[in-house]
Amino acid sequence: MTTGAHSETQLENEHFRVTKWTIDPGGVIPMHVHEHEYVVVPMVTDTMHVTNADGSEIVAELTAGVSYTRPAGSEHQVENRTSTSPVVFVEIEKLS
Numbered sequence: 001m002t003t004g005a006h007s008e009t010q011l012e013n014e015h016f017r018v019t020k021w022t023i024d025p026g027g028v029i030p031m032h033v034h035e036h037e038y039v040v041v042p043m044v045t046d047t048m049h050v051t052n053a054d055g056s057e058i059v060a061e062l063t064a065g066v067s068y069t070r071p072a073g074s075e076h077q078v079e080n081r082t083s084t085s086p087v088v089f090v091e092i093e094k095l096s
Helices: none
Strands: 003-012 016-033 038-042 046-052 057-062 068-070 075-079 087-094
Antiparallel strands (some): 003 016, 016 075, 016 087, 038 068, 038 087, 046 057
């Protein structure tokens, strides 16, 4: 379940799942665990706040087109706390 966040699966096969995420101003993707290693490709230059399962927080400064990766097992909540525009990124999960 998401609040103020929307996802669109763009591609899924036996190797990859590609999802476009849009987090509206004030929106949140609730706490979740990533089952697979993944790459994030920001589509905007903006800021999002990530709260990890242990309560620690990261202010993620996104730059459009500058990708980063995270390991399987990552557990967090993602928020668009401060921007007046949607935060948009593409998530590419490595399924196999």
